[in-house]
Amino acid sequence: MNKTAVKSLQRILRDAGTYSGKIDGLRGPLTNKAVNGMIEARRDGFPDAVEGWSARRRAVACLQRGALDRDIEAGPVDGLWGPQTDFAADSLATLFETGEPPPAWRDEPVVDVNPNGWPREAALIEAFGSPCEANLVRVPCPWTLSLAWDLRTTCDHIGCHERVAESLRRVLERVYAHYGEERLRELRLNRYGGCYNCRRKRGGSSWSTHAWGVAIDWDPDQNKLRWGRDRARLARPEYDPWWRFWEEEGWVSLGRARNFDWMHVQAAKP
Numbered sequence: 619m620n621k622t623a624v625k626s627l628q629r630i631l632r633d634a635g636t637y638s639g640k641i642d643g644l645r646g647p648l649t650n651k652a653v654n655g656m657i658e659a660r661r662d663g664f665p666d667a668v669e670g671w672s673a674r675r676r677a678v679a680c681l682q683r684g685a686l687d688r689d690i691e692a693g694p695v696d697g698l699w700g701p702q703t704d705f706a707a708d709s710l711a712t713l714f715e716t717g718e719p720p721p722a723w724r725d726e727p728v729v730d731v732n733p734n735g736w737p738r739e740a741a742l743i744e745a746f747g748s749p750c751e752a753n754l755v756r757v758p759c760p761w762t763l764s765l766a767w768d769l770r771t772t773c774d775h776i777g778c779h780e781r782v783a784e785s786l787r788r789v790l791e792r793v794y795a796h797y798g799e800e801r802l803r804e805l806r807l808n809r810y811g812g813c814y815n816c817r818r819k820r821g822g823s824s825w826s827t828h829a830w831g832v833a834i835d836w837d838p839d840q841n842k843l844r845w846g847r848d849r850a851r852l853a854r855p856e857y858d859p860w861w862r863f864w865e866e867e868g869w870v871s872l873g874r875a876r877n878f879d880w881m882h883v884q885a886a887k888p
């Protein structure tokens with residue numbers, strides 16, 4: 619069991635009333651004792667064979683029991699760590715971290731529609747003109763943005779290519795209606811990483827979609843270029859609606875499509 623899983627286990631044990639130690643992710647004697655306490659108190663929630671299991675297996679069983687009690691599908695309480703338990707542990711971590719039951723986000727496919735006819739990256743010049751020569755327009759942002767690299771500097775609009783402006787306006791309005799100002803700040807979606815930027819791709823030689831003003835970066839500090847979904851904040855389930863609003867307008871999250879550069883969303887198909 620990794621540290622995150624043990625933390626979830628400790629929270630389960632605390633809720634069960636058998637653990638009052640630290641939530642430190644370390645399975646020491648106190649935690650093991652609490653595991654035995656929970657099994658004793660909830661004897662009908664465990665199979666008979668639990669008596670003969672090792673301390674580790676009993677701990678995993680308590681994690682499974684705790685997941686089931688919270689309506690998280692964890693399979694049988696067998697104390698064995700398979701893919702289903704792995705998934706349940708992941709969901710538990712989300713539940714404890716956000717206080718909300720995790721939605722079935724892994725079942726939800728990336729929305730792959732293109733109602734605005736966004737071009738492929740290879741056809742950007744034909745579609746949007748030369749890089750670094752975009753006709754930029756200001757789209758008001760319904761919530762207050764702060765520059766990610768200088769949070770004291772706020773801004774109330776995004777400057778983007780005129781061709782994507784109407785679509786961007788719709789996305790921002792839907793996002794705002796769904797989350798609201800306070801939640802957007804909590805989710806760090808007020809941390810604006812920029813749109814238009816006359817530059818080439820980082821780690822590449824071709825022009826960045828930012829050079830046309832058809833890409834936007836969000837919360838770059840917590841969604842670094844090379845990070846995958848295991849680290850990137852924007853990969854978490856609470857951002858699922860956020861991405862859906864973009865994807866319904868045909869915008870592409872490189873994170874969702876390619877599992878890197880989770881900060882980045884663009885009006886072009888990669």
Ligand SMILES: [Zn+2]
Pocket residue numbers: 828833834835881882883
């Ligand atoms: Zn970007």
